[in-house]
Amino acid sequence: MLHFIARRLLVLLATMLAVSFVVFAALELNIEDVATHVLGQFATADQRHLWLAENGYFDPFLYRYLRWLAHFATGDWGRSIHFKEEVTTLIPYYLENTAILAGIALAVMTPLALLLGVLAGMREGSTLDRVISFFAIATTSIPQFASAVFLSGIFVFWLHLLPGASPMTSGFAWRELVMPVAVLVLAGTGYLARMTRASMVEVMSSAYVRTARMKGASFPRVVLRHALRNAMVTPVTVVMLYIPWLLANVVVVEVFFAYRGFGTLLYTASLQHDVFLIEGCTMVAVVVVVSTQLLSDLAYVWLNPRVTFDTPSEKTAGAAA
Amino acid sequence: MKTFGALLRSPSALFGLAVAAISLATALFAPILAPHDPLRTIAPLALPGSVAPDGSHLWLGADFLGRDILSRLIFGTRTVLLWSSLATAASFSVGVSMGLLAGYFGGKLDTALSFIANTLLAFPVTVLYIIIITSFGASGANIVIAVTFASAPGVFRIMRAIALDIRNRDFVAAAITQGESALAIMAREILPNAATPLLADLCLRLGYTAITVGVLGFLGLGLPPPTPDWGGMVAEGKNMAIAFPHLVIFPCIAISLLMLAMSLLSDSLQQIAKGGSRA
Numbered sequence: 384m385l386h387f388i389a390r391r392l393l394v395l396l397a398t399m400l401a402v403s404f405v406v407f408a409a410l411e412l413n414i415e416d417v418a419t420h421v422l423g424q425f426a427t428a429d430q431r432h433l434w435l436a437e438n439g440y441f442d443p444f445l446y447r448y449l450r451w452l453a454h455f456a457t458g459d460w461g462r463s464i465h466f467k468e469e470v471t472t473l474i475p476y477y478l479e480n481t482a483i484l485a486g487i488a489l490a491v492m493t494p495l496a497l498l499l500g501v502l503a504g505m506r507e508g509s510t511l512d513r514v515i516s517f518f519a520i521a522t523t524s525i526p527q528f529a530s531a532v533f534l535s536g537i538f539v540f541w542l543h544l545l546p547g548a549s550p551m552t553s554g555f556a557w558r559e560l561v562m563p564v565a566v567l568v569l570a571g572t573g574y575l576a577r578m579t580r581a582s583m584v585e586v587m588s589s590a591y592v593r594t595a596r597m598k599g600a601s602f603p604r605v606v607l608r609h610a611l612r613n614a615m616v617t618p619v620t621v622v623m624l625y626i627p628w629l630l631a632n633v634v635v636v637e638v639f640f641a642y643r644g645f646g647t648l649l650y651t652a653s654l655q656h657d658v659f660l661i662e663g664c665t666m667v668a669v670v671v672v673v674s675t676q677l678l679s680d681l682a683y684v685w686l687n688p689r690v691t692f693d694t695p696s697e698k699t700a701g702a703a704a
Numbered sequence: 705m706k707t708f709g710a711l712l713r714s715p716s717a718l719f720g721l722a723v724a725a726i727s728l729a730t731a732l733f734a735p736i737l738a739p740h741d742p743l744r745t746i747a748p749l750a751l752p753g754s755v756a757p758d759g760s761h762l763w764l765g766a767d768f769l770g771r772d773i774l775s776r777l778i779f780g781t782r783t784v785l786l787w788s789s790l791a792t793a794a795s796f797s798v799g800v801s802m803g804l805l806a807g808y809f810g811g812k813l814d815t816a817l818s819f820i821a822n823t824l825l826a827f828p829v830t831v832l833y834i835i836i837i838t839s840f841g842a843s844g845a846n847i848v849i850a851v852t853f854a855s856a857p858g859v860f861r862i863m864r865a866i867a868l869d870i871r872n873r874d875f876v877a878a879a880i881t882q883g884e885s886a887l888a889i890m891a892r893e894i895l896p897n898a899a900t901p902l903l904a905d906l907c908l909r910l911g912y913t914a915i916t917v918g919v920l921g922f923l924g925l926g927l928p929p930p931t932p933d934w935g936g937m938v939a940e941g942k943n944m945a946i947a948f949p950h951l952v953i954f955p956c957i958a959i960s961l962l963m964l965a966m967s968l969l970s971d972s973l974q975q976i977a978k979g980g981s982r983a
Contacts, residue, residue: 394822398826399826402823402826402827405823409835409836409839410839517716520964520968520971521964523967524911524915524960524964524966524967525960525963525964526915526922526959526960526963527919528918528919528935528938528956529918529956529957529959529960532938532945532952532953532956533953533956535945536949536953540945540946540949547946627828630828630831631828631829631830631831632830634830634831634834634923635830635919635923639942646830649831650834653834653835654924656838661835661838664831665831665835668828669826669827669828671828672826672828
């Protein structure tokens with residue numbers, strides 16, 4: 384197990400290095416562009432040349448990359464051109480707002496999806512199963528900007544129940560979180576529910592569930608005591624992978640509702656060609672994705688005694704009932 | 705043919721097929737079907753059903769520049785279908801060929817290609833899109849490039865896993881002994897065996913890519929204006945939606961309907977591929 388974690392951490396580090404190189408090359412290979420973005424489009428060629436010389440941009444590319452990496456590793460991420468603040472002070476604030484939004488969305492959608500998945504999967508082909516499966520497909524296939532429009536149309540403009548934007552300008556407001564959370568939950572629940580359903584269907588048709596049924600255990604007892612635990616392995620590992628999903632998908636929701644989170648920050652940074660802020664945001668996003676993948680793998684090993692990563696598995700199926 | 709018959713018996717697949725066929729026809733015959741030129745200014749912010757100064761009807765109203773929304777929706781079908789299929793085709797060409805090479809030859813080539821794929825998969829997709837398109841500019845070609853970077857690694861993984869598995873089968877060994885070239889073995893022995901899982905992935909990915917084209921349009925990173933684009937229409941009308949909901953509601957319905965149809969179709973295809981007879 385320790386060996387497995389150490390090896391994964393090494394791969395994680397290598398991935399991070401590769402990503403940092405790609406990001407640096409994409410944004411800072413063309414130094415004229417960097418100077419234009421930093422000094423603005425009205426700076427003269429001489430001014431740009433002076434700035435580039437002052438900041439060591441005429442050094443060889445690889446040397447510049449290594450110096451940037453060293454600065455990055457020691458916490459010097461540069462200054463945002465648009466916000467006129469240190470990148471390292473900007474990112475935590477916006478990331479925290481996104482963590483609140485994504486955390487609430489995850490806390491609502493996980494139990495909902497597990498419940499729907501179990502209800503659908505315990506009797507495959509039943510009316511309940513078909514209804515839930517249809518809604519799971521329908522909700523996941525609607526793009527988030529469209530469901531944001533539909534939900535706003537109903538709850539904001541028609542029923543006047545909720546605010547239509549969530550800028551939180553006068554302090555934290557729960558009411559402003561409802562719409563963005565609802566859109567994320569609507570888009571995300573279906574996939575997890577379908578995964579849970581598939582896992583549940585598989586467990587319900589296994590030999591040990593049949594045995595439990597034949598020895599006379601009631602249906603609720605079979606579902607709750609025998610099937611549920613084994614059916615939860617896949618969904619729990621999938622829940623982890625929702626964190627990168629949320630990080631990618633908050634962009635649309637945050638931009639739509641003007642919520643000041645990580646997605647808006649990255650989006651604004653990109654539109655303003657705020658080079659150092661884009662670099663910082665991207666690296667943070669990648670760290671989150673890669674570490675949740677690691678956690679998801681660990682959870683899978685921990686929950687499923689049949690899987691080990693050190694030695695080829697010799698145990699066979701059916702051990703965990 | 706059997707697959708097609710099975711599709712026709714399932715109501716949700718039938719709905720999916722119908723919407724897909726109508727969308728395709730709309731895209732093909734857009735110039736005939738559209739009542740107006742999608743770029744012509746007629747009557748700014750006209751409400752649905754109003755009559756234009758020249759006596760023609762604006763069934764779904766007009767946008768803030770006075771362009772007919774129905775005509776823009778009809779031409780927008782072209783945008784979403786064309787660019788999502790081009791982008792999916794590019795992702796599959798890159799993913800399948802790299803996956804075949806990595807899975808068949810293995811060794812250092814496999815290690816290198818897998819590392820590149822894993823590096824790309826470490827980016828949240830939207831982040832990748834935003835970075836690529838803001839650095840290279842918003843255009844159709846850059847949408848294809850961005851989607852390929854985000855999507856090809858997933859295709860690569862599927863293809864590589866299948867190629868790894870099949871390479872060690874007896875019929876491949878037999879083909880090698882017969883002196884077949886590596887290219888012939890990949891094309892004739894390995895690729896046909898990967899057809900079913902690749903097809904299922906293709907359907908899903910086509911849907912996701914169409915959503916991506918819409919989302920990029922919504923974020924202002926899609927095709928530059930004045931191209932009729934559903935996501936772009938929502939972005940343009942968003943700030944006036946309180947007073948003029950028709951600006952955003954129709955493009956949202958259009959894209960949701962198309963996405964729903966594609967999901968139902970790919971779901972039915974998967975059910976049939978699995979051999980389950982659930983209608």
